[in-house]
Amino acid sequence: MRIGVDGYNLAMPHGTGIATYATELVETLHTLGHEVDGIFGINVPANKSLRQATFFHYYQRLPDLPLLKARSVRSASRTKRVVRAWRNGRDYLRAFVAHRSREVPRDSDVLTNDGVNVIPAFDRIFTTDRLFDDAMFVFARTGRFSTFRVPNPPEIMHWTYPVPVKLAGSRNIYTLHDLVPLKLPYTTLDDKTLYGSLISGCLKHAAQICTVSEASKCDIIDRYDVDATKVTNTYQTATVAQRLLDKNVDQNAQDIESIFGLERRGYFLFFGAIEPKKNIGRLIEAFLSLRTKTPLVIVGARAWQSERELQLMPGGGASGAAGTFVGPRDQTIIRIDYLSRVMLAKLTRGAKAVVFPSLYEGFGLPVLEAMQLGTPVITSNTSSLPEVAGGAGLLVDPYDVDSLVKAMRRLDRDEALCAAMAARGLEQARLFSRERYGERLTELYRAAMASQ
DSSP: OEEEEEOTTTTSTTOOHHHHHHHHHHHHHHHTTOEEEEEEOOOOOSOHHHHHHHHHHHTTTSOOOOOOBOOOOOOOOHHHHHHHHHHHHHHHHHHTSOOOOEEEOOSSSSOOOSSSSOOOOOSEEEEOTTHHHHHHHHHHHHOOOEEEOOSSOOSEEEESSOOSEEETTSEEEEEOOOOHHHHSGGGOOBOHHHHHHHHHHHHHHOSEEEESSHHHHHHHHHHHOOOGGGEEEOOOOOOOOHHHHHSOHHHHHHHHHHHHOOOTTOOEEEESOBSGGGTHHHHHHHHHHHOOSSOEEEEOOBOTTHHHHTTTOGGGGGGSOOEEEEOTTSOEEEEESOOOHHHHHHHHHTOSEEEEOOSOOSSOHHHHHHHHTTOOEEEESSTTHHHHHGGGSEEEOTTOHHHHHHHHHHHHHOHHHHHHHHHHHHHHHGGGOHHHHHHHHHHHHHHHHHOO
8 A cells, every 4th residue: 555654753952762663663654565754744835956955954954843831921021912813813813724745756856865864765855845834733623624635645644742733634643641630730832622632633634543552552542432444553663773783782882982981881871852751760869879089971852851860960960961970979971862763773772770660651662672772671560661660670669669660779789680571571572573563553543444
């Protein structure tokens, strides 16, 4: 079949876990023999000869995509209120005008193998200016989903995130990774009423709902009283770069020592956004309580309420700058804002353990990525994380700092346990192989095509 996949998260600077999800989805669809269309919200000119260059000029340079945030009411001068009203009126009218799709040529004019502007191998790319921004704008004011049209539409349009858009002429599938804004409302900025309405809209317009764990599937069915046959759990997959796997562990260790000054199996690692849901504050508290000389490395960009999460960082680490911070007992915390996927995989492969004590996850991709690389995992006993880790990880209560301290101490002192966990992790990771993921996707699409 021909299947559409949106670029909503792919166009974000530095990407997200959902950008990884979209990339793996496209690559898996190709291995299954499908053709794949990409749907983006990037403005390109009418001149076909300039479209590809313009597309990649803006690709992954766009600001953060719109959230369903509540708007605050602020006092303003009469002139500012008039200007704001005019701009709102202009945006309102433009948002309701049908968007014209433009196809971006797929040729060799633009070199995209530089490791920065990497894009999945779409067979066709269609884009229009502010597709997702305007759809959010319309939905917030009318509760309606916007309709997008492309020539010869794919049989299935697989939206990788809940967006208020549907593709005309296709069976629309929406991936709901989790219901975190409703399960942990204090950890996100989303307007909860608007978010709840958006999920209801996705359920209404979808031929099928895709999700990525049994925990999320149960949450969706229980909260929205939806027919269980309409929700399919495909889990997800993650692919480690072959060039990294081909490099022996000693060479990987030399790279990490040269770049970061870290010894192989000589540091704990966390990677993910620094926000309340990820539980960084308790991780830092547990690490400082551990009284170990083993460093803690934190890789992730600062997000909402990161100051609160980083308040225990020694030496002013919560001030915003990344760097190396040393505590009162010479405990070292290294904080890095961003690494490429290949560099992060190298760092993961050399860690003593990946510690991922998130409060709630729809899937928990760092857990799978660590196991694929033969690295022990400490993670939470909540949400989907026990499904992903299986019996290969040490599970802790993410709200209990002592539980986290005990798990980190066990791995810090027991090399035999680390080796056993690494072996079990490799076995567990095979349950989420690309082949198995492809089988689950095939069932999802069969169900979508069979729906009325």
